[in-house]
Amino acid sequence: MKRFIPWMIFAILCVLPLIGLSTYALHILVLVIMWSIIGMGWNILGGYCGQVSFGHAAFFGMGAYTAGLLYFHLGITAWWGLLACVPVLTLTSLVIGYICLRLRGAYFALATLALGEVLRVTAENLVKFTQGDLGIMIKQRTWVDKTWYFYIILLIALGTFILVKKVIESKWGYYFVAIREDQDAAESMGINTTLYKTIALCLSGTLTGMAGAFYMNYMGYIDPTVVFPLYDISIVTVMVVMIGGVATYWGPLIGALIMVFLAEVIRSMPKIGAAHQTLFGVLLIFIIMYLPNGIGGDYRKLLRLFKPKGASS
Amino acid sequence: MAAQVELFLQTLISGFLLGGLYALIGLGMALIMGVMKIINLAHGDLMMVAMYIAYYLFTLFQIDPYLAIFVATPLLFFFGIGLQKYLINPVMKVESILPHNQVILTVGIGMILSNLATVLFTSNYRSTPVSYASTAFYLTDYWKDAPIELSLSAPWSISFIMAVIITICLWFFLTKTDTGKSIRATAQDIDAALLMGVNVRRMRVVTFGIGAALVAGAGCLFLPIYYLYPSLGKQFTNVGFVITVLGGMGSTEGAIVGGVILGVFESMTATYLGMGWAPVGRFLIFVAALVFLPGGVASILRKQRLGK
Numbered sequence: 007m008k009r010f011i012p013w014m015i016f017a018i019l020c021v022l023p024l025i026g027l028s029t030y031a032l033h034i035l036v037l038v039i040m041w042s043i044i045g046m047g048w049n050i051l052g053g054y055c056g057q058v059s060f061g062h063a064a065f066f067g068m069g070a071y072t073a074g075l076l077y078f079h080l081g082i083t084a085w086w087g088l089l090a091c092v093p094v095l096t097l098t099s100l101v102i103g104y105i106c107l108r109l110r111g112a113y114f115a116l117a118t119l120a121l122g123e124v125l126r127v128t129a130e131n132l133v134k135f136t137q138g139d140l141g142i143m144i145k146q147r148t149w150v151d152k153t154w155y156f157y158i159i160l161l162i163a164l165g166t167f168i169l170v171k172k173v174i175e176s177k178w179g180y181y182f183v184a185i186r187e188d189q190d191a192a193e194s195m196g197i198n199t200t201l202y203k204t205i206a207l208c209l210s211g212t213l214t215g216m217a218g219a220f221y222m223n224y225m226g227y228i229d230p231t232v233v234f235p236l237y238d239i240s241i242v243t244v245m246v247v248m249i250g251g252v253a254t255y256w257g258p259l260i261g262a263l264i265m266v267f268l269a270e271v272i273r274s275m276p277k278i279g280a281a282h283q284t285l286f287g288v289l290l291i292f293i294i295m296y297l298p299n300g301i302g303g304d305y306r307k308l309l310r311l312f313k314p315k316g317a318s319s
Numbered sequence: 320m321a322a323q324v325e326l327f328l329q330t331l332i333s334g335f336l337l338g339g340l341y342a343l344i345g346l347g348m349a350l351i352m353g354v355m356k357i358i359n360l361a362h363g364d365l366m367m368v369a370m371y372i373a374y375y376l377f378t379l380f381q382i383d384p385y386l387a388i389f390v391a392t393p394l395l396f397f398f399g400i401g402l403q404k405y406l407i408n409p410v411m412k413v414e415s416i417l418p419h420n421q422v423i424l425t426v427g428i429g430m431i432l433s434n435l436a437t438v439l440f441t442s443n444y445r446s447t448p449v450s451y452a453s454t455a456f457y458l459t460d461y462w463k464d465a466p467i468e469l470s471l472s473a474p475w476s477i478s479f480i481m482a483v484i485i486t487i488c489l490w491f492f493l494t495k496t497d498t499g500k501s502i503r504a505t506a507q508d509i510d511a512a513l514l515m516g517v518n519v520r521r522m523r524v525v526t527f528g529i530g531a532a533l534v535a536g537a538g539c540l541f542l543p544i545y546y547l548y549p550s551l552g553k554q555f556t557n558v559g560f561v562i563t564v565l566g567g568m569g570s571t572e573g574a575i576v577g578g579v580i581l582g583v584f585e586s587m588t589a590t591y592l593g594m595g596w597a598p599v600g601r602f603l604i605f606v607a608a609l610v611f612l613p614g615g616v617a618s619i620l621r622k623q624r625l626g627k
Binding site: 058060105106112113115116117119120121123124127128130131236237241244248252280281282283284286287288290291294295298299 | 406409413424426427435437438557560561595596599601602605
C-alpha cells in the first residue's frame with residue numbers, strides 16, 4: 007500500500023487543474039511544487055549527507071540565469087535552460103566541491119553562504135553579459151494559461167522524487183548517511199568521503215538549478231536580487247526542509263506547502279506583510295528548539311502532545 | 320608615474336585603516352568561534368543594531384558616535400548574553416539529525432534583526448553628519464616639498480586609533496584577568512577547562528557578550544565614515560567570517576592579521592577594479608585561504624613560534 011502513495015498523490019495533483027482551479031490557486035500550487043523540488047535537492051546534500059548549505063540561491067540563480075542568458079544571447083527558447091543547466095551546474099558544483107568539501111565543519115556552510123552573495127554581485131556588475139540590475143525579461147511567455155506550467159513542474163517534481171528515492175535507497179544513500187553520522191568512521195570503512203560529498207553536491211545543485219530554470223520560464227523575468235537573495239531563497243530553502251523534516255522523502259513537500267501558504271498569508275496581511283522575515287525567523291528558531299527534525303521527523307512527538315497523558319504511543 | 324605611486328600608497332593607507340576596523344569585527348567572531356566552535360552569522364546584524372543605537376543617540380541627543388561606544392557596547396554586551404543564554408545554549412542540548420543547528424539559529428536571529436530594523440527604521444540610507452567628517456591631514460602640510468600628495472581623513476584615523484585601543488584592552492583582558500584566561504582555556508580545550516574548574520557554560524555566555532560588544536564598538540567606529548541601512552549586517556558578517564577563516568578558525572592574533580590583509584586587498588580591488596567588485600575580491604581571498612592556507616594565518620604564526 008505504502009508503495010502507491012506517491013503515485014496516488016501524483017494522480018490527484020494531475021487531476022487538480024481539470025476541476026477548474028482559479029489562476030491564483032494554480033500559481034500557489036506551482037510555487038509549492040517548485041519549492042519542494044528545491045527542498046528535495048537541498049535535502050540530498052544537507053539532510054542525508056549532512057553538509058548544510060546556506061547558499062542554494064546560488065544554484066537556483068545559476069539555473070535561472072542559464073535559461074535567461076540562452077534566451078537573451080542566442081534567441082532560443084528559455085526552455086532549453088532546463089537541459090543546459092545540467093552540465094552548467096554540475097561543473098559549478100564540481101568546482102565548489104573541489105574547493106570546499108575537502109575541509110570539515112563550517113567551512114562548507116560559509117563558502118556556500120558567500121557564494122550566493124558573490125554570484126549576485128557578479129551578475130550585477132557584468133552588465134554587458136547579464137544586463138545587470140535591469141534583469142532579463144522574456145518578451146513573450148510560452149503560455150498565458152498556467153496549466154501547462156503546472157504539468158511541466160509536476161513532471162520535474164516526479165522525476166526528482168524518483169531520483170532522490172532511488173539514490174537514497176542505493177549504496178550511495180547509505181554512504182551519504184554514513185558521512186553525515188561520522189565522517190571518520192565512514193572514511194575508515196573505505197568510503198571516499200570527498201567523492202560522495204561532491205556527488206551529493208552535484209545532484210543537489212543540478213536539481214535546484216532546474217527549479218531555477220523553470221522559474222525563469224514561469225515568471226518571465228529575473229534580476230540578481232530576485233534569484234540570488236540570502237534570506238528569501240537560501241534560508242527559505244533550509245526552512246522548507248527543516249519544517250517538513252530533515253532526511254525524509256516527504257519533508258520537502260510538507261515544508262514547501264507550509265512555507266508557501268504561510269508566505270502568501272503573511273504577505274497579504276496589511277500591516278504585518280513587511281515583517282514576514284521576522285515571522286519566518288521566529289518560526290525557524292521555534293522549529294530548531296522544539297522540532298529539530300521537522301514535522302516529518304518528529305511527528306511522533308507532535309502526536310504525543312495531542313494525546314492524553316498516560317496513553318502510550 | 321608619481322600619480323600611480325600616489326594612488327597605490329593612498330589605497331594602501333586606506334586599506335590599512337579599513338583593515339584595523341575589520342580586525343575588530345573579526346576579533347569578536349574569532350572569539351565566539353574559538354569558544355563555541357560555531358560561526359555567529361548574526362554578527363553583522365548585531366553591529367547594525369549598535370549602529371542604530373549610536374545613530375539615534377546622535378540625532379536625538381547630539382552625542383558623538385565615538386562617545387556612543389560607551390552606551391552601545393554595554394547594551395550589546397547584555398543583548399549578546401541574553402541571546403546566548405536563552406537561545407543558543409538551550410539549542411546546544413537539542414538532539415537533531417542536522418549538524419550546525421546553532422549556526423542556523425544565528426541565521427534566524429540575524430534575519431529577525433535586519434527585518435525588524437527595516438520595519439522600524441525604514442530602509443533609508445542614513446549617516447551621521449559629524450562636523451569633522453571631511454577634515455583631513457595632508458602630507459604637503461607637514462612636508463612642503465613632498466613629491467607626492469597623500470591625505471589622511473580625520474574620522475578614519477580616529478576610528479583606526481580607537482580600534483587599536485579596544486584591541487589592546489581586549490588583549491589585556493584575555494591575558495591578564497582570570498575571566499580572560501578562563502575564556503582562553505575554554506577555547507583551547509573544553510574538557511580540560513572543565514576539569515580545571517572553569518565554568519564553561521558561563522564562559523560561553525560571557526564570550527558571546529564580549530563578541531557582541533566588540534562588534535558594537537566596531538559599529539560605532541564605522542558610523543562616522545560609513546552609512547547605515549538595515550541590511551548592512553550581511554555584508555559585515557561576510558567580512559567577519561572571511562577574516563575568521565583567513566586568520567585561522569578561532570585565533571585572535573590571526574584575526575587581526577587577517578583583518579588587515581582583507582582591508583588592504585579590498586581597498587585594492589575597489590581602486591583598480593571598481594567599487595562593486597569588492598565582495599568578489601573578498602570571496603577570492605576566502606577561496607585562496609581555503610585552498611592554500613586552510614589553517615589560516617594562525618598556522619604560520621604557530622610554525623614560527625615552534626621554530627624558535
